[in-house]
Amino acid sequence: MAESPISVFDRLVNAGPPAPGVTRTTVDTACVLGGSIAGLLAARVLADHARQVIVVERDETGTDGRPRAGVPQDQQVHSLLPGGRLWIERWLPGFTREAQDLGAVLATPEQSLTCLDGRPQAPGAAHALLGASRPFLESRLRARVLALPNVSAVRSRATGLTYRDGAVSGVRHTTDHGEEVLAADFVVDAMGRSSRLAEWVHADGYDKPRLERLASGIHYASALFERSTQAEDLSAACALAVYSPPYPRGGTAVAAVNAIEDNKWLALLVGFGEDRPGRSVEDFRAVCEELPPVYQEAARGAAVREVVTYRQADSRRRGFSGLERFPARLVSVGDAVASFNPVYGQGMSSAALHASCLAEFLEGGPRLDRGAEEFFRLQDVVVDAAWAVSAGGDAARLDAENGVEVPEEVRQQRWALQQVIGATVVDGDVAQAFNQVSFMLRHPFTLADPHLLERAVAANGAPASGGR
Ligand SMILES: Cc1cc2nc3c(=O)[nH]c(=O)nc-3n(C[C@H](O)[C@H](O)[C@H](O)COP(=O)(O)OP(=O)(O)OC[C@H]3O[C@@H](n4cnc5c(N)ncnc54)[C@H](O)[C@@H]3O)c2cc1C
Structure with a gap:
């Protein structure tokens, strides 16, 4: 009898690295395309199974937590859900403590507030939530993963793949000297939502993964405020408010504030469809005035920068399982496979669970002379779960709005x-x-x-x- 998605999911969420001494090298050179959250977590897993792991990233990256062009959403509020954080903690022990030592804020359940239409969630249900900016989280992961002895990074843009006997054998990439090929016997696509992998493999004669889209029509606006030291006494270091219509000021459906590194509040207002959150700091403050006190406190500090907006038209997923012709030794992870309505905060935790799928696949001693179907089947469980929550919510909202x-x-x-x-x-x-x-x-x-x-x-x- 097929195992239930509930138990597969439980296993992936709770997985840890292989015990010391039983690690088995399955491949020689694993190449990860894209050095963001999903790529770094995949590299962590691959480090246990490859002689060397090379991360190819087109942006200049460092460990100083600066925003960068390849991740245009990185100025928006990013919540690392407990499912993702606890997985990362198991695979990179001490990650949370190190982040806290550098200023990230671990909000205890008592310091967290979740409201539905102005009513707080019943007590006893919260988990500790790590408040930090997206560039900070990524830079901490990068520092840990690149410190592994067999993981290194190359700054370059991947442009395609090479193959031998139906399996991937290398990565084409551009350097200052023109196009070169990096030999690799296992390749992970972590190039994000705009990954061209499907087009590459299709042009090379393989099946193209199916692309499914669902409108989400979401407008994000994030603001950054100074957080006074007295604010540490506040009951909430992390707050989320969800409103059904009528929204306060006729438009804001979700609002969140997180205390983050460098004594800042990162605050978010979200609107759907025609409802757009304000673009100025004044608009932002006016909405926060109508929300629970912690929002008012957060927006009271000096604004550190202008409000940054972001629009995402749809959720997307690509179907890799069940393809008849797909290269062996090639998988895709993170937003390259599925990117959701960001309001549900699932992206980074999904990336962690995709890395968990990769670990289970490689630990199972897979046949590497054919497409990684076992990996894609495991990954479907994770994608289906996240899709059910976010796309399910969007479909219900859109159907109600359109009288379907x-x-x-x-x-x-x-x-x-x-x-x-x-x-x-x-x-x-x-x-x-x-x-x-x-x-x-x-x-x-x-x-x-x-x-x-x-x-x-x-x-x-x-x-x-x-x-x-
Ligand atoms: C507005 C917004 C808010 C969000 N909020 C949350 C949240 O609260 N919580 C959460 O968990 N997630 C959130 N997400 C999702 C989250 O940003 C992503 O899921 C997360 O960044 C993981 O993505 P990734 O690593 O798969 O891809 P990305 O972060 O998009 O990274 C892709 C990487 O690939 C590189 N790349 C691309 N093409 C090439 C190439 N040809 N060669 C080399 N490198 C290449 C890029 O430079 C980039 O570094 C949000 C997303 C958005 C849009």
Whole structure:
């Protein structure tokens, strides 16, 4: 009998590195294309299985946490969900402590506040959340991964692949001297949402992974404020507020503030469709005035820079499993495979779980003379889980906005999820179950438990079936 997605997900979330001494070198040179979060985490895993790992990144990168062109979203609030952070902590022990020593803020459950329509989530459901900027997190990961003795980085732009006997044999890349080929017997595509890998392999005669898109029409605006030292006494170092219509000031659906390194507050306002958060610091402050006190406190400090906006039109996923002709020794991870509505904060944790898939695949002593189907099947479990949460939420919102009649089964599922979400402000156990899923610690199917639904319905005082 096939293993359930719940148990595969549990295993991937809780995986750790191989015990010392039992590590087996499976490949000689592994090459990772893209040196961002997904690429660095894949490199960490590959370091246990390859003689050498080379990370090819087109941007100049360092460990000083500076923003860079290849990651245009890096000025926006990035929450590292507990599912991702705990995985990273296992594979790079001490990561959280080091980040804290350099100024990142680990908000305890008591210092975290999650509100739904202005009502705080029931107590006892939160996890510690690490507050840091995206460039800071990436730079800390880079410092740790490049410190591994068999991992190195090359600054260059990958332009294609070479093959031998149906397997990848190298990476074409441009250098100051023109195009060169880097010999590699295992290649990981971590080139992000705009990866051209699908086009490359298709042009080389292999099957093209299917691309699926779902509109998300999301507008982000992030602002950075000075955080006074007295602010450390504040009850929330990390806060998330989710609003159903009518939104405050007619447009903001989600708002978040995180205390981050260098004594700053990084604050985010999100709108959907025609609803755009303000572009000026004054607009930003005006919205925060209508939110819980921690938002007002965060926006009171001096603004460190102008508000930075970002628009993402859609969520995307590429289907690699089940392709008849795909090169051996080649996999894809991170946003290159699936990038979601960022409001759900799943990207970096998904990247960690894709690296977990890679670890399980390589530890299983795979056949490397054919496409990495076992890897892609594991990865589908992770992508399906994240997609169910984010694309499921977007589809429900868009269908409601456009008056779309959905099948009865889908209507029941959405009603059940609304019951669970609604009950998170009154029942700590329901909130705990919901957070485990939204923090990528458990698979969303765990929310389909009839006892949980019964409890949520009772907590909400709603009728026992999904009445209209
Ligand atoms: C507005 C916004 C907010 C977000 N908020 C969150 C959040 O709160 N929490 C969260 O977990 N995630 C969030 N995400 C998602 C997160 O940014 C990504 O999931 C995360 O960066 C991992 O991406 P990646 O490493 O796969 O790709 P990317 O970070 O996009 O990196 C791709 C890398 O590949 C390099 N590259 C590309 N092409 C080439 C080439 N040809 N040769 C060499 N190098 C190349 C690029 O320079 C870049 O370094 C957010 C995303 C957006 C857009």
